[in-house]
Amino acid sequence: MTALLETHNLSLRFGGVNALSDVSLSIEENSLHAIIGPNGAGKTSLFNCLTGYYKPTSGTVTFRGADITRMGAAGVASLGIRRTFQNIRVFPKMTVLENVLAGAHLRARSNLLAILVGTPGFRRSERDLHEYAMTSLEFVGLGEQATKFAGDLPYGMRKRMELARALIADPKLVLLDEPAAGVSSVEREELSQVIGRIHDNGISVALIEHDVELVMGIATDVTVLDNGRIIASGRPYDVRNNPDVIRAYMGRSRK
Amino acid sequence: MELFLTEIANGLFLGAFFALVAVGYSMVYGILRLINFAHGDFFMVAAFVSYTILGAVAVGHAHLVWFTVIWVGLLVMFLTGLLAVLANRLIYHPMRRAALLSLMIAALGLSSVLENGVLNIPSWGSAFLTYPVTSPSNGFTIGPTHFTWFQLIIVVISGLLSLGVYLLVSRTLLGKAMRAVSEDRVAAALMGINVDLVIAVVFFIGGALAGAAAVMTGVYYGQINYLMGWTVGLEAFTAAVLGGIGNIGGAVLGGVVLGIAQSVGTGLFGAEWALVVTFVVLVLLLWLRPTGILGERVARRM
Amino acid sequence: MPRNLVADQGRRSVLSTKLPQRGAILILGVLAALVPHMTGNEYYLSVAYQAEVLICLAIGLNLVVGYCGLLDLGFAAFFAIGAYTTGLLSVDRHWTILATILPGVAIAVVCAVIIGLPTLRLRSDYLAVVTLGFGLIIQTIASNLTQTGGPTGIYGIPVLTVGSIVIQSATSFYYLFLILLVVFVFISFRVRNSRIGRAWLCIREDEDAAQAMGIKIHRYKMYAYMGGAVMGSVTGALYAPALTAISPPSFGFSESLLILMAVAIGGMGSVWGAVLGGAIVVILPEAFRQFSQARLLIFGAMLIIIMMTRPRGLFPEGAFRGTVKRLRERFNDRPPPRTLVAPPEAAVRDAPSEGP
Numbered sequence: 001m002t003a004l005l006e007t008h009n010l011s012l013r014f015g016g017v018n019a020l021s022d023v024s025l026s027i028e029e030n031s032l033h034a035i036i037g038p039n040g041a042g043k044t045s046l047f048n049c050l051t052g053y054y055k056p057t058s059g060t061v062t063f064r065g066a067d068i069t070r071m072g073a074a075g076v077a078s079l080g081i082r083r084t085f086q087n088i089r090v091f092p093k094m095t096v097l098e099n100v101l102a103g104a105h106l107r108a109r110s111n112l113l114a115i116l117v118g119t120p121g122f123r124r125s126e127r128d129l130h131e132y133a134m135t136s137l138e139f140v141g142l143g144e145q146a147t148k149f150a151g152d153l154p155y156g157m158r159k160r161m162e163l164a165r166a167l168i169a170d171p172k173l174v175l176l177d178e179p180a181a182g183v184s185s186v187e188r189e190e191l192s193q194v195i196g197r198i199h200d201n202g203i204s205v206a207l208i209e210h211d212v213e214l215v216m217g218i219a220t221d222v223t224v225l226d227n228g229r230i231i232a233s234g235r236p237y238d239v240r241n242n243p244d245v246i247r248a249y250m251g252r253s254r255k
Numbered sequence: 256m257e258l259f260l261t262e263i264a265n266g267l268f269l270g271a272f273f274a275l276v277a278v279g280y281s282m283v284y285g286i287l288r289l290i291n292f293a294h295g296d297f298f299m300v301a302a303f304v305s306y307t308i309l310g311a312v313a314v315g316h317a318h319l320v321w322f323t324v325i326w327v328g329l330l331v332m333f334l335t336g337l338l339a340v341l342a343n344r345l346i347y348h349p350m351r352r353a354a355l356l357s358l359m360i361a362a363l364g365l366s367s368v369l370e371n372g373v374l375n376i377p378s379w380g381s382a383f384l385t386y387p388v389t390s391p392s393n394g395f396t397i398g399p400t401h402f403t404w405f406q407l408i409i410v411v412i413s414g415l416l417s418l419g420v421y422l423l424v425s426r427t428l429l430g431k432a433m434r435a436v437s438e439d440r441v442a443a444a445l446m447g448i449n450v451d452l453v454i455a456v457v458f459f460i461g462g463a464l465a466g467a468a469a470v471m472t473g474v475y476y477g478q479i480n481y482l483m484g485w486t487v488g489l490e491a492f493t494a495a496v497l498g499g500i501g502n503i504g505g506a507v508l509g510g511v512v513l514g515i516a517q518s519v520g521t522g523l524f525g526a527e528w529a530l531v532v533t534f535v536v537l538v539l540l541l542w543l544r545p546t547g548i549l550g551e552r553v554a555r556r557m
Numbered sequence: 558m559p560r561n562l563v564a565d566q567g568r569r570s571v572l573s574t575k576l577p578q579r580g581a582i583l584i585l586g587v588l589a590a591l592v593p594h595m596t597g598n599e600y601y602l603s604v605a606y607q608a609e610v611l612i613c614l615a616i617g618l619n620l621v622v623g624y625c626g627l628l629d630l631g632f633a634a635f636f637a638i639g640a641y642t643t644g645l646l647s648v649d650r651h652w653t654i655l656a657t658i659l660p661g662v663a664i665a666v667v668c669a670v671i672i673g674l675p676t677l678r679l680r681s682d683y684l685a686v687v688t689l690g691f692g693l694i695i696q697t698i699a700s701n702l703t704q705t706g707g708p709t710g711i712y713g714i715p716v717l718t719v720g721s722i723v724i725q726s727a728t729s730f731y732y733l734f735l736i737l738l739v740v741f742v743f744i745s746f747r748v749r750n751s752r753i754g755r756a757w758l759c760i761r762e763d764e765d766a767a768q769a770m771g772i773k774i775h776r777y778k779m780y781a782y783m784g785g786a787v788m789g790s791v792t793g794a795l796y797a798p799a800l801t802a803i804s805p806p807s808f809g810f811s812e813s814l815l816i817l818m819a820v821a822i823g824g825m826g827s828v829w830g831a832v833l834g835g836a837i838v839v840i841l842p843e844a845f846r847q848f849s850q851a852r853l854l855i856f857g858a859m860l861i862i863i864m865m866t867r868p869r870g871l872f873p874e875g876a877f878r879g880t881v882k883r884l885r886e887r888f889n890d891r892p893p894p895r896t897l898v899a900p901p902e903a904a905v906r907d908a909p910s911e912g913p
Contacts, residue, residue, distance in 0.1 A: 051769065077771035085769075091762035093826070093874070094755075102759045106771040108752040115751040116744060126751070149875065169771070290685055350865055357868035359628055359685060360821045360860060363814065367857025375851050485810075489693075492686050531697050534690030541675040541683065 002064075004029045004173055004204055005050060005081070010059035012045055012228075019045040020056070021228045027173070027221075032195070032205045034215040034236075037225035038248060043208045044086055046225065047175050050206075051083050052076035078106055082166035083175040086208075088158050092151025096142060096161055099150045100133040103165035107132070136168040137161075140194065156187055163194070173204040180211045192218055216240060224248065260400050262522045263515055268406050268475070270514025271413035275468035276491035277498070277506035278417055279339075279461025282424075285501030286437045286457050288355060292362040293342060295488020296369035297462050301335040301469035302479040303379055309387045324388055324474070332466035339462025340455050348451065366485070373481040383480045386473040409471050413507075416464060421503045423460075433457060437501065486530060490517070493537045499547030508548055582742075589735055593728045602727035604843050609734035610796055612835030615819040616741040616828060617788025622817065623826040624754060625781035626761030627677070628685040631692025632816050635786045637808035638665045639793025641699060644711035644803050654717040658794040665790035669783050677778040692813050700805040710804030717798040730799045737795065738832075741788055745828045748784070757781055758826070811853065818856055822863050824870035833872055 005027040012020040020042045027033045035043050048054040050061055052073040060069045063079055071079075082103070091099050108129055114122040137143050140160040145153060150161060159179065166174050179195065180188050188211070196218050199205050209215045215222065215236070222239040224232040226248040232239045239245055276298055283291045308327050342365060350358050373379050394403030424430035435443040436453045444450050473479055490513060498509025513536065520532035540547070593602060614636060621629045642661035646652040668691070676687045699705045706712075717724045717733075724733050748754045756777045759767035764774055797803055815838055823834020842852045863871065 053765065053768075073765070073768035074771050074773045077769055083769055085766065089763050089766040089769075091759055091766065093762055093869075094758050095875075098755055098758070102755050102767070102770050102772075105752055105756060105759075110751060112748075112753065115753065116747055118747065122751070165770075284682075288682065290682060346861060346865065350868070353864070353868040354626075355682070356622070356626055356628055356825075357821075357864045360817065361864035363630075363817070364857045364860030364864060367814065367853050368861065371851065371854035371857060375854060489686065489689060493690075496683065496686075525701075527697060527701050530690070531694050534687075534694050537687060537690060538672065538675065541679060541687070545675070545679045 002029050003027070004031075004064065005206070006062050007046075007050070008060045008062070010046070010049060010061065011057050012042070012049060012054060013057045018228050020049070023059070023225070023228070023230055025223050025230060025233065027204065027206050029204055030199075030202065031220045032199045032207065032218055033221045033223065034207045034209055034219035035223050035225060036209060036212060036215055037231075039210075040227075041225040042228040043225055044177060045228075047083060047177055047206075047208060050076075051081060051175060077169075080169070080172035081175070082169050082171040082173070084159075084162045084166055084177055084179065086177040086181070088155070088162055090150040090153075090158050090161060090165075092149065094150055095147055096137065096150050096153065097130070097133055097146040099161055100136055100165045100168050101129055103136075103168045104129050104132060106169060132168050133164075136164040139167065140164045156183055159183065167198065167203075171203060173206065174198065175206045175208075177208045178210065179207065180209055180214050188214060212240075258522065259519070262518045264400055264402065264406075266515030266518030267511060268409055268514070269518055270494075270511035271409050272468045272472055272475075272487070272510075273490055273494045273514050274417060274507040274510030275413050275464045276487055277494040277510045278420055278503055279464045280488070280491045281495035281498075281500055281502065281506040282420075282433075282457050283461050284495065286433060286454060287347070289347065289358055289362065290492065291347075291461075292359065292488065293365040293369060294339075294461065294465065295484035295486070295491060296366050297335055297339055297342075297484070298465040298469050298472075298487055299479075299481065299484025300338060300369055300373065301331050301462075301466040302473050302483065303373055303384075303481075304334060305331040305466075305470045305473060306384060306386060306479055307378070313387045324470070328467060328470040331470055332463040335466030335469070336459035336461075336463035339458040339465075343455060343458045348454075366488075370481055370485065379481065381481060383478045386477050386479060388474050389477050390474045405475065409475065412467065412471065416467060417503065417507045420460060420464070424503060429453070429456065489530065490533050493533050496537065497540055497547060499549040502547070502549050505547055505549040512548070586739065590732075593731055599727045602731050604839065606727065606731045606734045606799070608836055608839040609731070609738050610792060610799075611816065611819060611839050612832050613734065613738055613741050613792045614789060614816045615823065615831040615835040616738070616745055617785045617792065618816050618820050619745065619826070619828060619831040620748075620757075620788070621781050621785040622820050623824075623831065624749065624757040624761065625778060626757075627778060627781060628682075629688045629782070629785065629813075630685050630810070630817065631688035631690070631695075631813050632785065632789055633808045633810070633812040634668070634688075634692040634695040635665045635789030636793040636796070636812070637695050637699060637805075638668065639790030640797040640803050640808070641705060641711070641793075642790075643794040643797040644714050645705065647715050647797070648711055648713055651715075654715065654794070654798050655719065658791060661790045661794045662787055665786040666783050669786040670779070673779050673782045677782065678775050689810065689813075692808075692810055696805050696809050699808065706804070708805060710802060711797075712802035714797050714801045714803070717795070724798070733795065737792065742828050742832070749828075753777070753780065761826070814853075815856075818860055821860060821870055824872035824874070826869070827872055827874045830870050830872040830874075834870065 003026045006025065008024050010020055010023040011018070023042075023046065035046065037043055045054065049056050052068070052071050052075060056069065060067055062068060063076075063081070068076060068079065091102060094102070108125055110119075110122040110125050134143065134146065137146060140163050142157060142160055142164060145157060145161075150158065153161065163176075163179070176195070180191055183191060192214055195205060195207070199218070207215070207219070219236050222232075222234065222236050223230055224239055224242070224245050231244045231248060232242040276295065280291065280294050283289060283294065305327060308331070309324070312323055312327065346361055346365060347358060350361060374381055390403065390405040392403055394401060394406070396402070424433055432443070432448045432453050433456070435446065435448055436450050440450055443453075472483075491510070494509035494513040495506045496509070497513055498505025498507065513533065516536055517529050517532050521529045524532075592605060596602070614632065617635075618629060618632045621627050621632070639658075639661040642664055643654060643657040646657040646660060647654055672687060672691050673684075676684045699710070700708050722729075724730060756767070756772045759770060759772055760774050760777055767774055800807075819834035819838045820831050821834070822837060823832070824830020838856070867873075
């Protein structure tokens, strides 16, 4: 399997805090790579570095071998990498449909003149985009919410919408930041299936999760972070039985 | 050359006023990310209120005692602080969850209300009013330039007030609370900090400083006008950005630098272009060093 | 492939809001066109076209503030640039009015780039003060240069002729600005329902998330600001011949604030909001002439109250949606459709990556 997104000795410092120390991991193509670890381990910071929101203090991030460390968020997105956010960031005063259409920003090609004149090319492009958006919404079961304002949706639906918004871009890799946070056990089962189906469709997935059971069920690779460092990496079964990992999760309470 | 030095000296004193207003502007921005457009108008209202109080007190006295000016000044500082706190309580606080854009527009509305309110009060109005106290011109000379004692007093008072605020923010528990709220309001609240109180204190300090600046401006320049707050507000904000927004030392430094720049600019091009100088300085700054001379201190976004 | 019933509902409701909208536009358009026939009073007509001018400016500002969320406090500067360019070129160099429009727009856009490039890259908060300063500079330049006529401004601006049509009376300016208004509204809607408009809204709602969509936020902010510059300057260019004499006081901060108030009060991010807001801001003071001194005071208070109670203005985007939906349901006389949301499994026929 070829490496899709890799980090090499990635370190990130804020003031006196080492958010990440010497992190080298590799997300392979067609994998479903879970990143787990206790709170504050640096998982979201890692995602932020991978997606161009943070500039690491040292180390590099490469995509298919090309250095993307200094590339901004929009640049990373243009490579076909999409993400969801831990605290769900939707566009509240835009409709659900428009939120998803926004995700397709890079798929639309019309220039200003075509837009103003209303050329057939522009109209066709808009129709197609609306099609893709509705399909994407149906995929996550939000077809009938299309005209609601995203800010009015309940939490679970917003999460699904964020997913639809990421998928419409036809991404090569999606990074999901705690997709199962705050969802009920029924929804978690559905979510697990949806993520599995995304993976089956050839999209690589990287996923931050606390819910270890969810992860073990669907992940192909697991990396464990603790205090900004990788303490284990490999197949789910191997990682789960790794004593360092167990200590990281359990050891804290023994003070 | 002599003229040039005088201009620089004048700029220094002008800068002292900018600095005081800039510190307040900067602190509110640092803690709320809000550009309080009405801040300059707090300054203006303070000038008018002090004008009226001093005018009333001066009735029957041929000459105002300096002691009177001082206690009126302190009173006005207190009242302006209250005005700022009131503005926050009535307008910004209820809007704390609204989009920043709406908040800034509300601030504009407040600015408009204050300016036009003053405009419509019969005893005030649109004319340039003469301040009841004038600064004495006795002073001393260093080299070719003549300084008055009052100018020295202005610099000293500004310096002391700014230093006081700086010490408050950096050394006291209250200051630490302010910094905490600036960084992360939610976390600060979770630590048990009374965020609303801290914000109110910040507004009070900003208002009080503006009040002090207003009284000194009135005495120094001898004239007040209902639009004085607007221009000072613009200049104070530029000064704050120049020195590094959210940064008290920066606001002071920015105030001084801008004061000098304006003074020299006025000397070279004429008074009408003073604000243009301010603006050009601001744009150049944003092109070259957007974080300001001393760097900014505002909450990170992600 | 078999269609999902639920999705069809979504598709239909997305499209069907367009019809009542088009109906409303048509009715309003016809009414507006008839106004001069209802009253021949020159005074009312001049108030009317002043309102149209403000509405045009508000629509332009709406691109910047309403769609993109950038606080521009110096919009009158673009208005001034358009007007003064027209004034100078037509009076000093005897250009025809129409020929002066393009140079005015060009200058406005260049200024927008100079101001916008450093500011928009960094903190949009600063844009507010920078634009304020910009407005001030333009006004100061206009007031203090002899070339621009100084404090008295430029007078003797020639008559606007479009081909063989002479536009000189209040009535003809009413129609001229009505046409301009319609064009601006059309442009706004077109751009709004394209990737550009959506990108702007995303930037307004959440810049960081917008970047995650691949939107180059600084570039699009620049587009919004430039779009406003174009609309402002074109309006200014056509306003010059309407006044025949222009002077600096018409292009100051009060004017910028007034335009902003129109957008903020009427409804941010909504073209109709801008139209309504513009109408309110011009017509209200005319109705209460005796309070003209306190006009800005009242508007300031209104602004505060509206921002506190309806932060997005009286009629922001989507404000009419509830009404339209209820009207449709009432006329169709059936209850709103009830459907079950299909669980994700059933909804998947083909994933987006294998789309059409």
